[in-house]
Amino acid sequence: MKMTSLKMKKLLDDRLGSDAFKTSYNRDQDTYRIEWKDTGQGITITLPNVISKYNERGDSAIDDLEAHVTEALRIMNENHQLSGKEQQIYPVIRATSFPTETKNGNKLITKEHTAETRVFYALDLGKSYQLIDESMLEGEGWTQERIDEMAMFNVRSLNNDCTKDRVADNDFYFVAKQDGYDASRILNEAFLEEMLINAKGELAVAVPHQDVLIFADIQTKQGYDILAQMTMKFFAEGQIPITSLPFIYENKTLEPIFILAKQRPEK
Template sequence: MDIKKLKGILQDRLSNPNRSITYDREKDSLRFENKETKKGITVSLPPIVSKWKENNKSIIDEVVYYVEEALNVMGTEANVENKEKKVFPVIRSTSFTTESNEGVSLVTDDHTAETRIYYAVDLGTTYRLIDEKMLKTEGWSHEQMKETALFNVRGLPTNMKKDEVAGNIFYFLNNNDGYDASRILNDSFLKQMSEDVQGEMTVAVPHQDVLVIGDIRNETGYDVLAQLTMSFFTTGNVPITALSFVYEEGELEPIFILGKNRKK
C-alpha cells in the first residue's frame, strides 16, 4: 500500500455526485466537501498508510466510515434543545483544534496538561462537537451544559475487563460508544476503583475508545503500563495521550515512564 493507491481507493469508495474531492499534493491529503454547503473534512493519507503497513488492514474501512459519518453530521442541524440526555463530555489532546470547521470556537474546559474537555451532542452513530454558536442559539450557559454532560457520563456503564501481568492488575474499559475515555470524568467511578486498588492507581486514556486503570504493585508494572498505553495510542482512531496519570485523592498527576524509572 502506498499513498497513490490509497488515494485511488478512497476516491472510488467516497465518490458522490453531491461531493467534491480534491487532492493536496504538498500535504498528501484528500478533501471531501459537500458541493452545496461547502462543508467538508480533510484526511491526511500518510498516517493511514502507516497503520495499514502495521497490519491494521481494517483502517481503510474505518476511514470511509468516519468520513461518511462526518459529512452526514455536517448536513444535520444538531441543536442542543431537547437533547439534554444526549450531551456528553469528550476528551481530546490539548493539541486538538479549538474551532469548528466554520471557525466558531468550540466549547471546552481545562482538564490536565495533556488533555482538554470538549462537549458533544450524540446523534446515534456519531456525534457533533458543541460550539459557542450552538450554545447561544439554544440559550444555554456554559455551566448548564457542562453540568448536564457530566451528569450524563456518570450514567454510562463502567464494565471492565481485568488482566494480570507480572503481579500487576490492569482494567480495560472499552464499550466503543465514543465516550470510553470520557469515563475519566466520572469522579465516583474513579473513587470506587481506588478503594479496590492495593498498589498505586494509574489512569490512562491513550485514545477515545479505551480507558485503562492500573493497580501498579511493582516497578515492572510501570514498564508494562508504558508499553500498553503507547500501543493503544499508536493504533487508536482518535489518539489522545500516551502518558498515564497517577490518581490520588481525586487528582490526576501525569507520570513519565522511562525504563524502570518514573517521574511525576
C-alpha cells in the same frame, strides 16, 4: 486478631451505616456493596483488597476508605433536572493539540482537564456526534455551566464494566464499550474513587485514545513500565489518539507519569 471478610463487613457497616443506604455482602465474590436506597446507585468494594490495606496501615486505611466512599456516593446522588436534548450531551476527551475552533471559525466549548488533555462537549446523534460550539449555545440560550452539568451527569450514567488482565503481579482494567465515550469515563469522579478504593497498590489511569480507558493497579515497580508500553501501543493504534502519557490518580488529581526507566521515578 485476624481480620476476616465478615469482620470487615461489620466494621464497614459501623463506619458507613445510614438510614439512606442499603448494604449487602456477596459471599461468593467476597465483595461488599453500599448503595442509595432510593436510586440503587452505589459502590462495590472488594474485601480482600481492603483487608490487605488494613493489615498494613490499620485504622487509617479505613479512614481513607470511608472518605472516598462517602464522596463517591455524594457525587452519585447529585440531582439534576434534564429535559429535551440534555440526555444526549456528553463530554469527550481530546489532546490539548486538538483544534478548539470548527472549520467555519466557531469556537468550540471546552474545559481544562490536565496538561495533556482537554474536555469538549458533544451532542450525540446516534451513530455520530457533533461537537458543541458557541453558536449552538447561543441559539439555545444555554450557558457553558449548564452544558457541563448535563454532560457530567450523563457520563456518570454510563456502564463502567471492565475486563481485567493480570501481568507480572499488576492488575490492569479496560473499559472499551465502543460507545464513543470510553475515555470520557475518566471524568466520572465516583468511578475513579471506586477504582482507587479497590486498588491494592497505586492507581494509574490512561486514555491513549477515545475508545479505551485503562486503569492500572500498580503493585510492583515493573508495573509502571508495562503500563507505559501498553499505553504507547494503544495510542499508536487508536483512530482518535489522545495521549501516550498515563496518569497517577491520587488526592482527586491526575498527574502525568514520565516513565523513562523500569519504575516510576522517585518523588
